Structures are given as C-alpha cells and as structure tokens.
Amino acid sequence: MPKIIIAQSKCKGCELCILACSKKNIRLSQKMNKKGFHYVEIIDPDNCNACGLCFQVCPEVAIEIWK
Amino acid sequence: MKKLFGKPESLTTVNHKYCPGCGHGIVHRLIAEVIDELGVREKTIGIAPVGCAVFAYDYWNFDVTEASHGRPPAVATGIKRVLPDRVVFTYQGDGDLAAIGMAETIHAANRGENITVIFINNAIYGMTTGQMAPTSLxxxxTTTTPFGREAKIAGYPIKVSELLVTLEGTTYLARGAVDSAKHVLEAKKAIKKAFEIQLSGKGYSLVEILSQCPPNWKMSVPESLEYVRKEMMTQFPLGVIKDKTGMTV
Known part of the structure; x- marks a missing residue:
C-alpha cells in the first residue's frame, strides 16, 4: 500500500491535485493550516495507486509518495 | 519502502511565496529535477528575473544570481563566456523577457549564446497585480485594458518563440504548459532537452511555458486551467517550434 505524505503547512489549497487525481481520492480539509488555507487530504489511503499525478501538478511540492 | 515522488535535491525547503494555483512552483521543480538527473547541480548558475520569480534564489539549492529587469540574457552571456564549463540558465517571465528585455533576448539568441532560457508566459504582469503584458491575448x-485588449490601441500578442525562429543563432525552441500532469511531463522533457543542448555546446535554447495566473486573471483555479487550454493554447500552440539538433529525448 502506498504511503502519501502531504505537508499540510506548505499546502495552499489551490485544488490542482484534486483536479488531477484520477481516482477522485483527494479533498479539501475542513481544517486550516497556519497560513489560513484549507489544506488537502487523502480520502482513502487504500484507494491510492501511487500514480503521482497529484505530485506532478503540485506547485508547492507538498506531496511525497512512498511505495 | 521506496520514495517514488518527492522534493528534488535542487530545491530548498523554503515555502514558495507564489499565489495558490500558480505554475511557477511546478516549473521550479521541473528545473530542479532536470538538474538533479543531469548531475550538474554543483556547476549550475541560474539567473532570476524581476517579476513574480524574483525570489527564485531562495527556492533553488544551487547558485542563483539576480539581474536587472529584462537583463538576464546579458548577465548569462557574461557568466557563460567567463565560465564556459558552467550550466547557465535564465528564468524569466513575459514582462521581463518579452517587454523590457526584448532587445537582450533577441540579441543573445541571435549571437547563439550557449545558454538556456526558461520563459514563463502567463500573459499578464503578475507581481504588479495584473497589467497588460506584450503576450496578453x-x-x-487587465487593469490597464479594463475593456479588453484591442489590437488598434495595444497591438497584438507577441509570439516570442515564433519570433526567434528566423534567427540563425537559435538551436532549440519549444513551448509547453503546466495545466495538467501530461503537459507537465512534456514540459519537463523539453526543459531536459534544452539543458542537454547546452551541455553538448550546441547553442541557444528557449523553452516557453504557458502558466496560469488565477488571481490576476480574476478566475478560480479550474477556470484558469480552462482558459490556458481553450484561449492560450489556440494563440500559443504547444510543441517544438524549432530544433536544429536532430536529437530525440
């Protein structure tokens, strides 16, 4: 099972990864980070296939994927 | 467990100061990844522009210098001629490269300087909050064309890559975009090829990258991506515009 690490403090909630995710497995959190942005979170870690599309479009390089 | 995707070594851990959804951060990462893959981090010198990317020296983990507005090609010429073994690239926006720096850009290209230019085209002046740029459609x-850009008053958008095609000195000209993962990967290939051309001493290479600017276009991020795909890509078609090398990546 892949492990996705999203740096919540870096995320600006631009939603590019949400649009890129082929499994629609990313959503905006209800919580905010210190900058005042709603950061993104993975809905179901088991549903992720570690394709890296979210990483490719993330301007903040806030996503790290391990497998 | 193996790390499949993550921050390249050539990027620092500093948080970007770009607006949410901006394409600059993606291009910074692509350049950093290419430099890591080519193994030239210790001999790379980047030249940051004036514009949104003015703090680029904070984000890259290699030598970066700053140039006056529009002058990175001139600074790059100097560095490359004094230190020919270094990998020298400039990172410029459309206000920097296509407006105030047009003379430097054209003459550096015409001399066939062995440098790489990464040109971010977002069709607007981002840092100064959205004035018309030469590349505006x-x-x-924009704030200076509130009723829309009119050709009669403000002329037509400049297609920089097409403009440079006729110059003998240019070796490689390509245009990419960062609106989707597919285009991001294609843009990375173009950037890598541009750096490889410089490493093999073949001359001037320029990669233009269409980037979204949601806050200054007054759009949401999904709308800005649609704008890049529907409007910008019609005006600025993607692909390799000139390739004198015959190399394939």
Missing part, C-alpha cells in the same frame, strides 16, 4: 481584461 486580444480581448483579455
């Missing part, structure tokens, strides 16, 4: 609403 016809009908585009």
């Amino acid at each position: 016809l009908g585009m609403k």
Whole structure:
C-alpha cells in the first residue's frame, strides 16, 4: 500500500491535485493550516495507486509518495 | 519502502511565496529535477528575473544570481563566456523577457549564446497585480485594458518563440504548459532537452511555458486551467517550434 505524505503547512489549497487525481481520492480539509488555507487530504489511503499525478501538478511540492 | 515522488535535491525547503494555483512552483521543480538527473547541480548558475520569480534564489539549492529587469540574457552571456564549463540558465517571465528585455533576448539568441532560457508566459504582469503584458491575448481584461485588449490601441500578442525562429543563432525552441500532469511531463522533457543542448555546446535554447495566473486573471483555479487550454493554447500552440539538433529525448 502506498504511503502519501502531504505537508499540510506548505499546502495552499489551490485544488490542482484534486483536479488531477484520477481516482477522485483527494479533498479539501475542513481544517486550516497556519497560513489560513484549507489544506488537502487523502480520502482513502487504500484507494491510492501511487500514480503521482497529484505530485506532478503540485506547485508547492507538498506531496511525497512512498511505495 | 521506496520514495517514488518527492522534493528534488535542487530545491530548498523554503515555502514558495507564489499565489495558490500558480505554475511557477511546478516549473521550479521541473528545473530542479532536470538538474538533479543531469548531475550538474554543483556547476549550475541560474539567473532570476524581476517579476513574480524574483525570489527564485531562495527556492533553488544551487547558485542563483539576480539581474536587472529584462537583463538576464546579458548577465548569462557574461557568466557563460567567463565560465564556459558552467550550466547557465535564465528564468524569466513575459514582462521581463518579452517587454523590457526584448532587445537582450533577441540579441543573445541571435549571437547563439550557449545558454538556456526558461520563459514563463502567463500573459499578464503578475507581481504588479495584473497589467497588460506584450503576450496578453486580444480581448483579455487587465487593469490597464479594463475593456479588453484591442489590437488598434495595444497591438497584438507577441509570439516570442515564433519570433526567434528566423534567427540563425537559435538551436532549440519549444513551448509547453503546466495545466495538467501530461503537459507537465512534456514540459519537463523539453526543459531536459534544452539543458542537454547546452551541455553538448550546441547553442541557444528557449523553452516557453504557458502558466496560469488565477488571481490576476480574476478566475478560480479550474477556470484558469480552462482558459490556458481553450484561449492560450489556440494563440500559443504547444510543441517544438524549432530544433536544429536532430536529437530525440
């Protein structure tokens, strides 16, 4: 099972990864980070296939994927 | 477990100061990844522009210098001629490269300087909050063209890559975009090829990258991506515009 690490403090909630995710497995959190942005979170870690599309479009390089 | 995707070594851990959804951060990462893959981090010198990317020296983990507005090609010429073994690239926006720096750009290209230019085209002045740039599309609403850009008053958008095609000195000209993962990967290939051309001493290479600017276009991020795909890509078609090398990547 892949492990996705999203740096919540870096995320600006631009939603590019949400649009890129082929499994629609990313959503905006209800919580905010210190900058005042709603950061993104993975809905179901088991549903992720570690394709890296979210990483490719993330301007903040806030996503790290391990497998 | 193996790390499949993550921050390249050539990027620092500093948080970007770009707006949410901006394409600059993606291009910074692509350049950093290419430099890591080519193994030239210790001999790379980047030249940051004036514009949104003015703090680029904070984000890259290699030597970066700053140039006056529009002058990175001139600074790059100097560095490359004094230190020919270094990998020298400039990172410029459309206000920097296509407006105030047009003379430097054209003459550096015409001399066939062995440098790489990464040109971010977002069709607007981002840092100064959205004035018309030379690359703004016809009908585009900016703070200086509130009713849309009119050709009669403000002329037509400049296609920089097409403009440089006729110059003998240019070796490689390509245009990419960062609106989707597919285009991001294609843009990375173009950037890598541009650096490889410089490493093999073949001359001037320029990669233009269409980037979204949601806050200054007054759009949401999904709308800005649609704008890049529907409007910008019609005006600025993607692909390799000139390739004198015959190399394939």
